[in-house]
Amino acid sequence: MSQELPCLRCQALGEIDPACPRCEGSGTVCPICQGMGYVYATPPQRGLVPCPCGLAYRRQSQALAAVSALRGRLLECSFQNFRLEGKAREATKAFNAVVRWTKELTGWLVLYGGKGNGKTHLAAAAANLLISRGRPVLFVNVPEFLDWLRETYSRSALDDLEGTFARRFELVRDAPVLILDDLGAESDTPWANEKLYILLNYRLEMRLPTMITSNLRFDDFPGRLRSRLGEVGFSVLVHNPAPDYRLRTGQVTL
Numbered sequence: 022m023s024q025e026l027p028c029l030r031c032q033a034l035g036e037i038d039p040a041c042p043r044c045e046g047s048g049t050v051c052p053i054c055q056g057m058g059y060v061y062a063t064p065p066q067r068g069l070v071p072c073p074c075g076l077a078y079r080r081q082s083q084a085l086a087a088v089s090a091l092r093g094r095l096l097e098c099s100f101q102n103f104r105l106e107g108k109a110r111e112a113t114k115a116f117n118a119v120v121r122w123t124k125e126l127t128g129w130l131v132l133y134g135g136k137g138n139g140k141t142h143l144a145a146a147a148a149n150l151l152i153s154r155g156r157p158v159l160f161v162n163v164p165e166f167l168d169w170l171r172e173t174y175s176r177s178a179l180d181d182l183e184g185t186f187a188r189r190f191e192l193v194r195d196a197p198v199l200i201l202d203d204l205g206a207e208s209d210t211p212w213a214n215e216k217l218y219i220l221l222n223y224r225l226e227m228r229l230p231t232m233i234t235s236n237l238r239f240d241d242f243p244g245r246l247r248s249r250l251g252e253v254g255f256s257v258l259v260h261n262p263a264p265d266y267r268l269r270t271g272q273v274t275l
């Protein structure tokens with residue numbers, strides 16, 4: 022943009038801060054939001070909305086990247102390099118469902134069933150595609166997240182004066198798009214289970230786009246989550262079993 026304004030924060034600091042949240046280290050800010058990232062909505066909408074300059078999204082994406090489990094080989098996963106040959110017919114269904122979910126980003130998608138049939142690949146492919154399009158998406162590995170919850174639980178509140186726990190928990194809970202990979206059976210820490218349930222229930226209530234992959238059979242999902250998912254009409258359950266499973270048509274879509 023040609024009419025950018027000088028960054029007042031960096032001016033006050035007397036030098037350009039490379040990590041400046043307003044000018045992102047450029048020394049100049051967007052003339053519309055002046056480096057705040059948000060502007061007042063035009064009626065009838067109310068409140069603040071992200072500025073078209075995209076600063077709010079870039080900030081959000083950076084914060085999400087810090088807690089993301091999307092790394093290593095997962096960064097290579099795409100829809101193009103997902104191999105359908107040799108996989109059960111259900112893999113095609115799962116593939117199509119993930120592509121559709123990535124395009125529409127409404128509701129929930131739950132991929133469950135046998136191991137080794139590419140659920141994580143599809144989840145990572147969705148995340149990579151969305152990130153390449155500048156959508157703030159968070160890819161979380163559930164066992165890792167539960168470990169982190171447990172570890173935080175074992176520390177006293179005095180050790181967490183900065184509120185790291187609350188901030189990180191809210192970041193995951195409020196992520197505009199959340200992909201939870203590898204949901205397992207209940208962990209042995211009831212507190213961690215409770216936190217995970219609260220998080221998922223909140224996202225169901227708020228209708229925030231969420232994808233879950235799990236090697237469990239749906240019947241073995243943590244009880245409360247299973248019944249909650251059963252209640253909500255907009256979640257799609259795709260049974261993606263190992264090749265030797267027989268397709269149970271009643272379970273494909275709810």
Ligand SMILES: [Zn+2]
Binds near residue numbers: 028032037047
């Ligand atoms: Zn600045």
Ligand SMILES: [Zn+2]
Binds near residue numbers: 055058073
């Ligand atoms: Zn702006």
